[in-house]
Amino acid sequence: MTQPPPPPNQPPGPPPNQPPAGGYGAPPPQPPQNPAYGHPQAPQPGQGPGYGYPQTPPPAPAQNPAYGYPTQPVQPQTVQPQPVPPRSGGNGGMFNRTQWQIIAAAAVAIVLIIGGGVGYSVVKGDDTKNEAKNGTGGTSGGAKDGPAAADGPGKEKAPAKVASKVAFQLPEPDRDDLMAVYGSWVTDKAYVKPGANSVVGYDVAKGTPLWTTDLPGQVCGASRHVTEDNKTAILFEATKRKAPKFYEKCTEVGVIDLNTGKLLWSTSVKGDGDQKAEFTEVTLSGNTVAAGGGLRGGGAFNLKTGAVLWKPKVDAQQCRDLGYGGGKALVAVRTCGEYGDQTTTTIQPLNPDNGTPLSSFKMPAGVDDARIVSSDPLVVAADVGDTGTFGISDFFSVDANTGKQLAKISAPGDTYEARCAASDGVEGCQFVVVGNGRLYLPTAQRFDERTNEIVSFDLATGKAAGGRADAGKGYTSLPLRMDGGNIIAYKTGPYDKGGQVVSINGATFKQTVLMENPGERAIRDVEAGFTTSGSEFRYAAGRLFISERLLGKPRDDDPSFGKKYLAVAFSTAD
Template sequence: PQPGGYGAPQPPQQPGAYGTPPGQQPGGFGAAPHGNPTPGYAYPQPYPHPAPQPQAQPHPTAPPQPHYGYPQGPPQPPTGYAYPGQPQPYGYPYGQHPTAPYPAPKAAGQRTVVYIVVAAVLAIALIAGVGFWYANSGGGGGKQDTAHSSGGTGGKNGSGGATGGKEKAPADPGSKMLFQVPLPQTANTVRTAGSWLTDDVYAKSGVAEITGYDPADGTRKWTLKLPGPVCSASRQLTDDGRTAIVFQPEMNDTRAGCSRLAAVDLTKGTLLWTKTVGEGDFPVTFDNVTVSGRTVAAGSNDGGAAFDIDSGKALWQPKRSDGCYDVGYGGGPKLVAVRKCGGYDNPQLHIQTIDPKSGKVFSEYKMAPGIEYASVVSTVPLVVAADVGHSAGDGSGISDYFSIDGRTGKLLTRISAPGDTYGGKCDSITKVEDCRGVVAGNGRLYLATEEHDGTSDKYSQTNEIVAFDLTTGKQTGQRAPAGDGYTLYPLRMDGTSLLAYNHPPYDKGGQVLSIDGASFKAVKLLENPATQEVHQAEATMPAEYAELRFADGRLFMSAVYAHKVSYGKEYLVLAFGTDG
């Protein structure tokens, strides 16, 4: 058949050699330097690639920060953890580096992220793999919901209902700072992954602890102490406010690994249970964890395991057979496993929709041999991202999106997303479910474009959000512009509307917009103050790396690392809210 529009499925390519040289450390997502000037630690820097030049500290009479589309300040010596020779940060398994490196942005007019590819990259065969269906009479059937994103089962953390939308535009979208939490001072870089929002609590991981705050004013409701830092945290949570984390059993010994799996009651601030998997001195180290229904599922290169979130009862543990193991899981309304089979030089990924309670496979899609990593963007609709043939070239981990029928395992379409055209980033190496700048819902894939020149002056940058049909792979023609100097990032679905954060220019405050799924008309839900103090604080929480949660007219921004702050102010949490 003739090819469709942009992003339609493409014909298979001839097989080619594949592989990254043995011993090469894969790149990924989220490393943090310490001691850098504003905009602060939240800009991960390359590891172990040559250091980018840090950016100049803004001054009332000086040009604004280059990341937001302005002139570059004088070069300064590189500092921070992310350079070779610096110590291993806490919150990662011994012998692994943080899955990171998205480089610091370039100067104005050149803000497209550049990634230095170390591995030898060659073509991958058979782009659109083969879908395979396991026939069954279980929960894989029924009508597929098409209005969820990759976020939590609770709408505040990432996904909305099938119709309508809960977030309403206030009479005055102007916000005020509700509260702020300073970044903890640490001698070494420590991971602080995890933030959740319920009706009554905003909870955030700190240094070897999780704290629950009143969403309205930041009053501490509880603090849950842990023996070591949180390595990975589920974005999903149950309707009654329960979620899951992976943490390190010791604070000052990275060799202990991220081997403790736990369920947390966010209402009470208590651990429901903790588990380890494995025997003796060699417990499994988990890279990722998620929640679907009442099931906690965790995965890694050592395989996966699942437990009941309430009791901690072991539900199932897939066996490593025929060289296959569960790398990780995507949760929410369905549970989807990314299962890796085959050897190092010719891996094959199986995308499996499974029963959370039993682990039974309902359907399976086999990706093309040679694709090494994949991320679950959304489980309903089922969308998977992959860097096919290491062709993304920008460190995003995405060259293509695969829209799959979760009931049958059939590939619906493949959407090409060149890194120089579209944003969106996934940590497909270890986190599996950690995708940003892309949302699926309404039978659509919503993607931010890369930044390009604006119209106001030579330093102005902007972008748009565009939509692709998840059945045909074609663009729908819907396009939401950020506005000159602004940069849009999709956050989550709110019913049939898309919520997006609009990063501001230097003289404005950030915004949260609701974009109608049909008309693509944008309505402002929140706009932060345009003061220098607020802008500089907000600049330390770029949407590419920070954790953003929005609900009920409140925006919560939080950091994923703590470190020693040697200049300026940095924050663990910033909270804004409207009076509406």
């Protein structure tokens, strides 16, 4: 959507020699162009992590280690905090506000959200003195002794010591141009991440390579879902990229065993004529791998054998599967009309064996695509009439059996921090999770305290479900995934502290700190070097892995960009 111009007069930044404010102040990187639709665009210079102040890079090692081997974790340095520059105006920042919204946020205590007829109260810090405190100074709203979350207890438990250390850092792979590195997975023994024309499994504790699977070309898509025996689906290019274009079509589909690194099978299907069909995203559900994103629709394959279950096709009404949401169920986002001028968008739960629709839910007029937040229960995100921010204006809860809408939840992007980037495909939503019959969303940052909350909405009624999880002053809390009935959330830290991982009870909103990252400047700079909008976060069994999704052109000749890493791992293990 077209962003409004910046307000003419921005409030001045804090006076000199004041400690930097927490939160993310720098503009996020622009969403990259998907490789299947053309050459990806480079991130804009100056779009760094933005914890609200300029980052000082840690010292780089004298020699770059060979790719595939972890570097030694950075050593803490004593660096004086830098003064905060004046905040830039317009909608380039991560927390988009017009000037009057900034003033209003500081002047009023209640923001009225038009959604289900319910107003959500954004409580200021002074109003939380009597609420239960968590381990970091944040507060937890909701019933203090209420029932456990409906989906049951989680597996993640607090360690004896929550203070973490840097376990390892993975250097960026050698490259000549932009490189997509979509996907990251964690097993009991390995952290798995795409590299240059390969997928590499690293020791989950040490970061040393366990196995490397070479591919004919670059990984260009990856499923976020994994089977119980640690198999997942990937997309990759048929040949290596070469100058001057450094681009190849994304045509190959495969399944990889994350325990051994073995590529169990790979295949492609024909699209128009003798040309291979192109894909931009892939998911899995049960024994079905479904690939979508192509102009001619999506296709599906048997997870165990690679046999084709259905091929891309477009019917007489120009209807095609845009992409698929996987997990517990398989759901298609189907559009009709000429590409770029879609007339209807329909959500269809599918029989995963043959692609037959089980029901259909027609999205409102003005929706030319949609995102699957959850396949079971079925929750869809959409930007109705191009009125939203971060690709979302509303969430829809749908009865998958009948295709009937249960509830509509209004979620304007200037009020909530969840986002659904168009370049990330049908499953591309971040920082929104579903569980316990609820939708959990992070609110936008409150500028009075540089903090936010996680709140919930009832999927049956669309109304606010009550309770909240306050991130604590200087922290911003972002939900990553469900753990039983608990929410696993990552918290960005203030200027003088590292990030945190917390477990939040989905019913009582009681918070348990699982990890607290080091506050030393050099380590904070590494952590903050991964922007929330452009990184993948994986937490499991006391380990947090943060990795890039897209690597820009090498900038060895410009030291101002600092040392960058493919991934960094934090651990609470001794």
